[in-house]
Amino acid sequence: MRPLPYLELVCPAGTPAAFKAAIESGADTVYCGFRDETNARNFPGLNFDRREMGDAIALAHRHERKVLIAINTFPKAGHPGPWRQAIDQAAELGADAVILADIGLLDYAKRTHPDLRLHLSVQAAASNADAIAFYRDRFGVKRVVLPRVLTVDEIGQLTRAVGIETEVFAFGGLCVMAEGRCALSSYLTGTSPNSQGACAPASHVRYDEEGDQLVSRLGGVTINSFSKSEPAGYPTPCKGRFTADGQTSYLFEDPVSLNTLDILPALKAAGVTALKIEGRQRGKAYVTQVVSTFRAAIDAIAQGIGTNAPAAAALRAISEGGRETTGAYKKSWR
Amino acid sequence: MAAFLEFPARLAGLAMRPLPAAALRPLLELGLALVARRHPHLIDRLKALGPAKVIIEPADLPHRFLLGLAEDGVRLTLATPEDEAVAIVRGSLASLIDLMEGRIDGDTLFFNRALTVTGDTTIIVALRNIFDGADLDLVADVLSFLGPFARPAGRAIAALDDFAKRVEREIKAFHDAQHGRDVEAEQDRLKSDVADLKARLARLESRRPGAGSPA
Numbered sequence: 001m002r003p004l005p006y007l008e009l010v011c012p013a014g015t016p017a018a019f020k021a022a023i024e025s026g027a028d029t030v031y032c033g034f035r036d037e038t039n040a041r042n043f044p045g046l047n048f049d050r051r052e053m054g055d056a057i058a059l060a061h062r063h064e065r066k067v068l069i070a071i072n073t074f075p076k077a078g079h080p081g082p083w084r085q086a087i088d089q090a091a092e093l094g095a096d097a098v099i100l101a102d103i104g105l106l107d108y109a110k111r112t113h114p115d116l117r118l119h120l121s122v123q124a125a126a127s128n129a130d131a132i133a134f135y136r137d138r139f140g141v142k143r144v145v146l147p148r149v150l151t152v153d154e155i156g157q158l159t160r161a162v163g164i165e166t167e168v169f170a171f172g173g174l175c176v177m178a179e180g181r182c183a184l185s186s187y188l189t190g191t192s193p194n195s196q197g198a199c200a201p202a203s204h205v206r207y208d209e210e211g212d213q214l215v216s217r218l219g220g221v222t223i224n225s226f227s228k229s230e231p232a233g234y235p236t237p238c239k240g241r242f243t244a245d246g247q248t249s250y251l252f253e254d255p256v257s258l259n260t261l262d263i264l265p266a267l268k269a270a271g272v273t274a275l276k277i278e279g280r281q282r283g284k285a286y287v288t289q290v291v292s293t294f295r296a297a298i299d300a301i302a303q304g305i306g307t308n309a310p311a312a313a314a315l316r317a318i319s320e321g322g323r324e325t326t327g328a329y330k331k332s333w334r
Numbered sequence: 335m336a337a338f339l340e341f342p343a344r345l346a347g348l349a350m351r352p353l354p355a356a357a358l359r360p361l362l363e364l365g366l367a368l369v370a371r372r373h374p375h376l377i378d379r380l381k382a383l384g385p386a387k388v389i390i391e392p393a394d395l396p397h398r399f400l401l402g403l404a405e406d407g408v409r410l411t412l413a414t415p416e417d418e419a420v421a422i423v424r425g426s427l428a429s430l431i432d433l434m435e436g437r438i439d440g441d442t443l444f445f446n447r448a449l450t451v452t453g454d455t456t457i458i459v460a461l462r463n464i465f466d467g468a469d470l471d472l473v474a475d476v477l478s479f480l481g482p483f484a485r486p487a488g489r490a491i492a493a494l495d496d497f498a499k500r501v502e503r504e505i506k507a508f509h510d511a512q513h514g515r516d517v518e519a520e521q522d523r524l525k526s527d528v529a530d531l532k533a534r535l536a537r538l539e540s541r542r543p544g545a546g547s548p549a
Contacts, residue, residue: 014463014466014467015463015466015467016467017436017466017467017468017469018466018467043459043463044456044457044459044460044463045379045383045459045460045461045462045463045464045467046463201456202455202456202458202459202460203455203456205455206452206453206455207450207451207452207455208452209450209452214447214450226447228447229447230447231445231446231447232444232445232447233445234441281441281463282439282440282441282442283433283436283438283439283440283441283442283462283466284436284439284466284467285436285437285438285439285442286439286441286442317442317446318439318441318442318445319445320441320445321445322445322446
């Protein structure tokens with residue numbers, strides 16, 4: 001049995017190859033989803049069929065690592081079948097936990113698979129003690145993935161108040177801060193991450209080279225225009241550059257990646273159990289680089305050595321827009 | 335053959351540049367057949383994406399390639415100017431090979447503007463994810479053609495790759511040693527410029543109406 005990690009490193013896998021890369025790079029836990037709309041990374045060519053999921057779980061368990069299956073979209077009204085089937089399959093295949101957001105599915109999982117460990121997805125947007133206590137008491141949720149809206153101090157207070165494990169995002173793409181409730185993508189494409197599992201789905205994205213500019217469009221609406229030397233970002237509505245009052249700017253959010261390498265000891269001190277790396281849609285090269293960097297950083301801190309600054313700087317190259325932030329963890333605005 | 339081999343990619347680029355279309359066509363067919371033999375699951379997933387045609391455009395080669403995806407098979411041919419495709423992906427040959435082998439993350443290439451995609455984004459995202467998940471190793475796949483000689487040939491290529499990387503490192507070290515002074519001088523110039531600008535800003539601030547007056 002592996003000893004309890006200093007901070008549990010929870011890593012993404014969009015393909016079996018990325019899953020293997022996560023295990024080899026030092027993930028304590030890997031999270032992934034089935035190849036359908038039951039998870040919030042329902043992208044073409046991504047995710048696991050039942051056989052691949054079974055193989056991945058077997059691989060992880062051989063290495064004494066854990067597997068979490070994300071079933072974190074909200075079922076269509078009156079048609080919970082595929083979501084319930086995904087929970088059944090996760091239980092049958094021996095997943096260590098399922099990550100759920102919908103109250104109906106939490107209820108179904110608790111009633112049907114009482115031994116299946118339940119984690120509350122960030123998509124549930126539970127960001128205060130009362131909300132988390134409800135999920136804890138009603139459904140026996142053991143861990144909550146906190147929305148990216150809280151400071152480190154607030155995470156500490158919340159963790160002490162709720163008495164269950166907290167998992168926070170440590171690296172990767174940022175969402176506009178209304179997780180599970182963001183419908184921006186729906187207005188332009190008719191689909192959203194909450195229901196269909198894809199924000200700004202590829203089917204509605206177009207890139208056009210117009211002169212020296214790369215123009216990204218979503219559902220026919222111009223989202224951004226990048227000059228030749230400018231780093232690009234995702235074509236999601238929240239990362240769009242729009243003109244308002246005669247000024248063109250990132251109205252909602254800059255294209256930038258979260259990076260918490262500098263504040264890992266503070267997160268540990270706040271009582272956080274697990275660090276989540278975002279990026280099931282990213283390739284295995286991303287998984288290898290980010291996971292091995294965080295593995296080394298966590299191990300170094302646990303041994304009192306400190307972090308590896310050059311490795312941390314190298315992550316900037318794989319960040320959206322080539323920039324990083326500590327996001328709300330160190331926020332100075334109110 | 336899991337090591338990162340740059341040399342074969344460069345060699346392929348150099349070899350393909352002067353090759354006439356007639357000579358390249360059978361090589362593409364053979365290459366795809368060798369990949370298909372070792373990765374049948376990859377081919378099945380590619381077939382399921384069809385019917386569709388995608389143009390692959392290595393920016394540093396005079397050739398463009400047409401990837402045809404259909405229920406009855408996957409084809410890789412040279413693209414003609416008349417060919418129509420649902421999407422075009424463009425990048426350096428090395429980047430495209432890295433992407434196919436999953437050695438680099440597609441989003442990273444996109445963020446850094448090393449990859450351009452036009453047309454149907456769905457098929458490009460699907461291709462990217464399917465290739466990334468396939469654990470492709472083109473050198474090993476091509477060398478598998480040599481049967482029992484694949485292993486010694488692989489060792490020879492790895493040795494050549496190692497040699498090429500060492501030469502590159504030496505050249506870079508020599509270049510850095512030659513230009514190190516220039517970088518330091520440039521840093522000093524920039525520091526001096528910043529100091530000047532700060533001084534000018536302070537002067538302008540002091541001339542602002544009301545500046546320095548008690549609130």
